[in-house]
Amino acid sequence: xxxxxxxxxxxxxxxxxxxxxxxxxxxxxxxxxxxxxxxxxxxxxxxxxxxxxxxxxxxxxxxxxxxxxxxxxxxxxxxxxxxxxxxxxxxxxxxxxxxxxxxxxxxxxxxxxxxxxxxxxxxxxxxxxxxxxxxxxxxxxxxxxxxxxxxxxxxxxxxxxxxxxxxxxxxxxxxxxxxxxxxxxxxxx
Numbered sequence: 001x002x003x004x005x006x007x008x009x010x011x012x013x014x015x016x017x018x019x020x021x022x023x024x025x026x027x028x029x030x031x032x033x034x035x036x037x038x039x040x041x042x043x044x045x046x047x048x049x050x051x052x053x054x055x056x057x058x059x060x061x062x063x064x065x066x067x068x069x070x071x072x073x074x075x076x077x078x079x080x081x082x083x084x085x086x087x088x089x090x091x092x093x094x095x096x097x098x099x100x101x102x103x104x105x106x107x108x109x110x111x112x113x114x115x116x117x118x119x120x121x122x123x124x125x126x127x128x129x130x131x132x133x134x135x136x137x138x139x140x141x142x143x144x145x146x147x148x149x150x151x152x153x154x155x156x157x158x159x160x161x162x163x164x165x166x167x168x169x170x171x172x173x174x175x176x177x178x179x180x181x182x183x184x185x186x187x188x189x
Contacts, residue, residue, distance in 0.1 A: 003175040007043055007136045008144045011056040012036045013166045019089050021055070022082035022113070022142075028055040033062045035167045040136060041066075043169070047131050050138040051077040060138040076126035079140035080105075083113025105156060116156060119143065124150040132176060144170060 012032020014021055036059040050060030052073040064071045085093050100108035105116035123146035145159040151172065164170075 003173050004132055005045070005134045006130065006172045006174045007040065007045060007134075008147055008170045008172070009036060009040065009059075009136060009138045010141050010144060010164055010166055010168050011051075011059050011138060014055050019087055020082040020085045020093070020110075022079045022086045023053070024082075024087035025053050026055055026087075028058050032166060033059050036138070037062050037066055039167050039169055043136065043171070045134040045136040047133055047135040048072070048138070049074055049077065049126075049130075049135060051075070051079070051140060051143065053078055053140070056138045056140060060136075063136065063138070074126055076122040077137060077139040077143050080116070080119045080142040081110075081114035083110040085110045085113065102160065116146075120146045120149050123147050127151065127174075130174065147172075 012028050012035050014026040014028055014032075016026050019026075032055075040063055046069075048060050048064050048067075048069050048071045050057045050071055050073050052075045056077070057071070057073055060071045060073075063069075082088075085098075090098060097108070101110060109115045119142060123143050127147060127150055141164045144164060145154075148154045148159060148170075149156070151174070
């Protein structure tokens with residue numbers, strides 16, 4: 001089968017878990033960074049791309065240092081912007097409002113936040129410019145789900161139905177084309 005492997009890794013746990021940390025640039029835990037390095041120790045890749053938010057970028061930098069590879073940051077791999085909810089624990093968001101968001105994030109985006117379709121569009125743009133080599137992308141749960149929507153056609157309900165914990169890695173075989181397509185190779189937690 002032609003193509004290349006793309007490994008999508010969710011960053012390790014942030015110092016302030018349990019919050020809607022979209023564009024909030026929270027610090028990762030040292031343990032989370034070390035766990036990310038360990039999680040990919042057996043994977044082969046020639047390039048590393050990361051969201052420019054610290055919780056992803058610092059993990060990518062630690063992985064890159066262990067492999068003697070450069071890191072390219074790309075803001076298109078950022079998490080969904082939760083607008084007025086960004087940085088808040090879900091308990092501080094009005095329950096019916098967040099319920100509507102989880103039910104239909106395009107129709108009911110967070111106040112001042114980003115629509116789901118916007119996240120999918122920017123991640124799709126990043127995927128279209130992906131180097132055709134084995135690549136690790138250190139990013140966020142929402143961006144990984146957006147990549148799956150773009151590459152495999154999963155709808156939002158399907159994407160919310162599976163757990164994607166901090167430090168998880170999803171490996172895909174990418175077939176080049178317009179648009180690119182993929183086959184799931186594995187999920188490691």
